[in-house]
Amino acid sequence: MFIIGELINGMYKEIGKAIKEKNKAIIQDCALKQVKAGADALDLNCGPVAKDPLSDMPWLVETVQQVVDKPLCIDSSKPKVVEAGLKVAKNKTIINSTTADLEKLEVLVDLARRYNAKLIGLTLSSKGVPQNKEQRLELAAQIVAYCSEKDFPIEDLYLDPVVLPVNVAQAQQKDILESIHEFKIISEPPPKTIVGLSNVSQGTKLRKLINRTFMVMAVAFGLDSAILDPLDKELMDAIITAELILNKHIYCDSFLEACKKK
């Protein structure tokens, strides 16, 4: 499982404050903690109320790069902000994200190609959130078709079925899980799949349990990658164990530790 740590996000109070005050130590500490806990990449998001994301994003990228040599996931709905981050990133970057709307795809696929970045494609459009599996697959196919047409490598495309909170969209959860599996059949080579996990438990009382349970089920449906809180140890251990049960790791008594050595 390719784990993208979600904690460097201006929406969190402490991070938002650190971005505002340009306090490197707090950001770097958060980056190191996530990598130590098993994150393969780190998501960077200036937050919804950032006053100057055009300068905040490159500052975040550079601040994190000073202490961590992992791919970064530039998370913004504004292409200009994304590009400002891409310009200063050292490693192969992941753009988070495009939707299936043509005007978004045009800009973001072009950016991803120019900067040799990976791209997350949300199965969303200006018409709104899909209501079932068929709509998700249709949007996914639109994204894949556009990428193929522009010669963007499909193995660098991460399709996100858009995880919805279980307390408001209970009837959709099964469709979301099945979409993860069916996205893989859209093309050869297949696209990768990704979820933004914590959305599933938004507004609920037992967030960690719901996150963990959804995640284990998603692993069984063939999920490749997730944006989540890597400091949630039980979640991380559950992912490793789910993969173990699917025969993705060789069992040994210290299998949790063995996976962390990777």
Place this chain on the structure above:
Amino acid sequence: MIKEYIENWSGEINTVTIGATLNEGGTRRFSIKVGGEKTLPFLFKENKLPFKPVIAYEVWDIPPSDWPEELIRFYKDVLNDPLAWAEKVVKEYNAELICLKLAGAHPEIGKSPDEIVKLLENILKSLDVPLIIIGCGDDQKDNLILPVCSQITKNQRCLIGEVTQDNYRTLTASVLADGHNIIAQSPIDINIAKQLNILISDMGLPLERIVINPTVGALGYGLEYTYSIMERLRLAGLNGDKVIASPFICFVGQEAWRAKEAKAEDSEFPQWGKASRRGPLWEMITATVLLQAGADILVMRHPEAIRKVKEYIELAYSV
């Protein structure tokens, strides 16, 4: 036309270096690298197999009691003199690697640590090839003598063994302190092989200093099972599981010459053909199958079998 399928593995097998030259703080004339594979055995088209498998000659510190005449006849003149035995395989048979088995240390025989120290000192003085040192197989005694061997050969970057899941701490600590590599033995069991590598590396010995002895069976005695275990370990290593991406050492001679098809004398089974041909063939076939399974170091006995397997390796690597 069908397109050639090329697998792009994400991992590679660790490279282990045996023997330290003057420049590296030892006194060996050369060092030997094993491992480093980026694809399955002999798939040269797919990716790199940077180092050829190597063969180590088995040398004992006492005359082996269960070797058949077909083996003994080559070593008759040196059986009672392990130094002369080691010199013989290097000078006469061009051995590039020696595997010294300290069978005499076994409590039932009872060679003293002093005798072993002296032998090792003489071997180090007289010969300049890299060394593999194997204990007597009795845990308690091995924990006594192998740390001494490790100390005497400090900085020569030997390969020393063996450790098991139940007995790894003492030797791992010595090997770590004295700059050697270790042999991790598991009983044809991938789960234990992985666990043991974790236990060893938890003590601070880098994974790049571990060689796995997966335990093998000879032709006719579980060779297929051995093959499948080695294949599964190698596939996992190539798929990025660093913990078990270790090169393999296979004790081919020991297993092949245990088979009655190899060691029976002419008179016992006349219909089986001559022992002088049958025995080395048994060792050779076992060795070549294990090469296909991914063996990196073969420990062998019969000079003619060794010569043939070397030819096989050279030929395969020349295409």
